Amino acid sequence: MENDRLRIRTNQTSRHWAEVDIAAEDETGGIGADETARHLSQAVRSANLVVLSGLGTSLCVKRGDDRLAPTMWQLLQRVKEAFARLDAIEPMHDRRSRWSTFTAASNVAEEEENLEHVLSRAKLATELATEPVRLLQERLLAVAEEVIRETVDFLAPDVSLHTHANFLRRIARRPARKARVRIYTTNYDRCFEAAAGREGFIVVDGFAFGSEPQFNPDQFNYDVVRRDTEERTDYVENLFHLLKLHGSIDWELDEGSGKVIKREGTRKPLLVYPRSTKYEMAFSQPYVDMMAAFQASLRTPATTLVVIGFGFNDKHIAEPIMAAVRSNLSFNLVVVDPTLEVRCRADGGANPYLQSFARLVDDGDGRIALVEGTFEDIVPLIPDVVSQTEIERHYERMRNIAPNAQDRR
Template sequence: MSKLIYDPSEYIKGLQQILVSDKKKIVFLFGAGTSVAKKNKISINIPAVAKMTEIVEKELFKKDKYKSAIEEIKSEIGQDNFNIETFLTNIVQKNQIICTGNLNGLNKGELCSLIEETKEQIRKIVSKHKEIFENDGIDNLIHVDFAEWIKRADRKQAIELFTTNYDYFFELGMEEKNIPYYDGFTGSYNPFFHSESVEDLCYLPKQTKLWKIHGSLGWHYNEKNKKVLRTYSDGDDIMIYPSILKYINSKKQPYAALMDRLTNILKQPDTVLITCGYSFNDEHINERIFTALQSNTAAHVYALYYDINWKDGEKIYTLTEDSDIVKLIKTNRKISIYGCRNAVIGCQYGKWKLKRKPDKVDAENINLYFDTEYASKENPINDEKKENDSLSGEGELILPDFTKFVAFLQSMILHDDRR
């Protein structure tokens, strides 16, 4: 059975039209990949899962009482499956069942300490805001360029951003560009989370919305007045950490109100959700998206899915026809997933391939989103020396890389309309 062919020039042109038009309600869902993205070599970013796991493990190993426990747990999980989420899930589950005995050589109190210290290490890793300012690195943050697109895009309806990230990168970008935004908190001395305003889709209609659905640095729960407050970041920040408890915690406030917002806005007419840096590994979020799409015939989701893994110096593309995410996406025609080499559109799996060799007029635009043999900077698609060479048409969609996606967004804004 031959694989379907999807011409990226056709499908990305459709995405461009959606983004430049003000008829659609544009919603973004940004995952961890957007905090990994770097504008340049000196950009400060959040490490990916593998590196984060390595850092946390190294810090925990400084305490002898954890060494053998971690090694045992790693053996139980398996080296290929061991990461910060599987590790935290493992110790959380053990802490739920342990009573007076020991597991992996740790008693209940020591397991509790291991859980809290693991969370603290994660919090330290994502707390990059001070480092950015100390190194005068705000201009090297790709999120500033994204904020510039928000500021310059001429849209009647405000952009809504949902993110699973805890860091301040999107806040830093919008504040650098003087963009007013609303995140569900109101007040000055002790800003508090106001769930009613999150539920009202007409609240502050002109302001950009930033919804941090897994919590954030600087969020605290005040036991005395039972409110979620926003203040300085410290060890008491409330966040949904990567573990099996994500689904349970997402049903609590303030997360439930934010998840309801995601569901409700996807039920609105002419809504388009674009995801980037999101892996579709969070079942509680997937459930909300799929449920909302069942009741809205006009909504659509475009998932920009970065599926490149490296093994022994070779690129491995994980968006294969038998992968779990492809099976998931195939259950709903209203979701299109754009991987780096392949895509699922209309529940049909296929590969990216240009149907014809682009002319010089098309070449510059194609270079913004697709790499072929002739589409790289070293060997541009419209290189006259290659005019007579054959072109396979196959290549790599680069938009799943958040940095490239932001450049793509900015290309749709005329340079002479800067404000």
């Protein structure tokens, strides 16, 4: 797909992918532009707007021309590189490489390129193997998880988050009569939190205010209001809920109290690692509260879910979405991904959930829109329905007088 174009498939595009010329004006963009505008406008005006964010929303984060967020394939290569460095420092007694030993004990091919599959089998090996093999597998698995932790912790003050900030400005400024936007993400990074801080947005993420915030799911039932001298109250602007379904690099489990705390720079982040057992892990604390909230959001009437950069490979997340499509007639779904056409095809490489959505669209279901594009493609097309608030104007003025202001955006 060209960088300046995207495509959409809805019940109005005659079972085809309609091209949308991003540079064209609405009146010259054809049915593709019309359908994109209609579904995105409906989303931001929905009584309940929910966003599900996956890896695709972090892949736009760069330093210069270098993309900082790793793909699963890149994580695999970095794990292999870490094993190779250990081989160079301290060779195995049998002179085999650690990666070869790791994959052999896990009963997977040395050439296997699915990191999730490798880690899943390695975890199983630690539970079933004899003592010497188990201890080695545990050490190597710990090395792999350390590589993942370090690689996903890529954010720095000089890294631009322009796309994330623009996205928040367009979807998180909601009229007081509408529910707050909820962003659910499978990403470990802090892109949304950092963008919110730079733009003056308030993030409700389930952690109580304090010097060492502790997780409390009741926080998602609270709101923030402003009181003036006449004892009147109104809801503050620019607030959204952020729920991290697979954990965060700044979460840590306090073993003494058993509570989840937020601690920047922790060496023991609480993460659901990419392996098959993440389904079970996702239903332990604190993830179970967030999964319950996600399922409740999808059952709420007049809800629009915008899915961006999520591959529908996690069954524990994809199944509730499919259930909402089946049972909630006032539920609307917009899926944004740059490889949708291939993944909707009826062949061996397709995703069954995306295939089902495509069939529903072709059979006339007007609640679903499939948009083949990236996070960067779609954000400028989201209508900005609320005028800039005074606090946003203040933050913009402060940025303009700060040194290197543009570099930090």
